[in-house]
Amino acid sequence: MTRERTDAARNRAKILAAAEGIVAARGVQGLQMADVAAAAGVGVGTLYRRFGDRSGLAYALIDRREREFQAAFIEGPPPLGPGAEPAARAKAFLRALADRTVEQLDLLLMAETASPLARFGGAYDAYHGHLSMLIGRLRPGADAHCLADALLAPLAAPLLAHRLGETGIERVKSALDDLLDGLAG
Structure with a gap:
C-alpha cells in the first residue's frame, strides 16, 4: 500500500x-x-x-461515517457486533443500516445514482458478505447470497428516499424484521 x-x-x-x-x-x-x-x-x-467527479467526492464524504458503521458490526458490542445470535445480529444490522442510510441519504443518493452499478462494490460488498454469513448461520442450506440481496434491496438510497415520503423508517425496519422472522422460521 x-x-x-x-x-x-x-x-x-x-x-x-x-x-x-x-x-x-x-x-x-x-x-x-x-x-x-x-x-x-x-x-x-x-x-x-x-x-x-461529484459522486466520488460524495463517497469520500460518506467514508468516515461508513468506517465507523463497519467497525460497529465487525467488532462492536452485541447485538450489532459479535456475540449475539445470528437473527438478533441480522436485525440489529439492518436497523442500523437503515438509520445510517437515512443519516446521509442525500449523499448516498448522489453516489448510488452516478452510474447503473454505482451502488455495488465497496460498502455494499461488506454488507452483503456480513449478511450472507449471518443468514448462512441462521438458515443453513438457504441461498444466503440471494437472500442477502433481497434484504438489502429496500435500503437502496433511491428506493428508501422514495418510500420515506409515504412510509416512515420505522415501518421499513419493521418490514425487514418480519422478513428476518420468516427466515428464522
Missing part, C-alpha cells in the same frame, strides 16, 4: 472540510466541484484527479 504524501493528505483534508461546509450550508445539490476547489484553495484539476 502506498502512503499518501503529506501535501496530498493536507489537500484531501482541506477539500473534504470545504465540501462538508458546502453541504451543510447549501445541501448536496449545492455541491459544485468549482466551489469546493475555491473554498479549499486548490485547483479544480486537483479535485477531479483526486475524486473523479
Whole structure:
C-alpha cells in the first residue's frame, strides 16, 4: 500500500472540510466541484484527479461515517457486533443500516445514482458478505447470497428516499424484521 504524501493528505483534508461546509450550508445539490476547489484553495484539476467527479467526492464524504458503521458490526458490542445470535445480529444490522442510510441519504443518493452499478462494490460488498454469513448461520442450506440481496434491496438510497415520503423508517425496519422472522422460521 502506498502512503499518501503529506501535501496530498493536507489537500484531501482541506477539500473534504470545504465540501462538508458546502453541504451543510447549501445541501448536496449545492455541491459544485468549482466551489469546493475555491473554498479549499486548490485547483479544480486537483479535485477531479483526486475524486473523479461529484459522486466520488460524495463517497469520500460518506467514508468516515461508513468506517465507523463497519467497525460497529465487525467488532462492536452485541447485538450489532459479535456475540449475539445470528437473527438478533441480522436485525440489529439492518436497523442500523437503515438509520445510517437515512443519516446521509442525500449523499448516498448522489453516489448510488452516478452510474447503473454505482451502488455495488465497496460498502455494499461488506454488507452483503456480513449478511450472507449471518443468514448462512441462521438458515443453513438457504441461498444466503440471494437472500442477502433481497434484504438489502429496500435500503437502496433511491428506493428508501422514495418510500420515506409515504412510509416512515420505522415501518421499513419493521418490514425487514418480519422478513428476518420468516427466515428464522
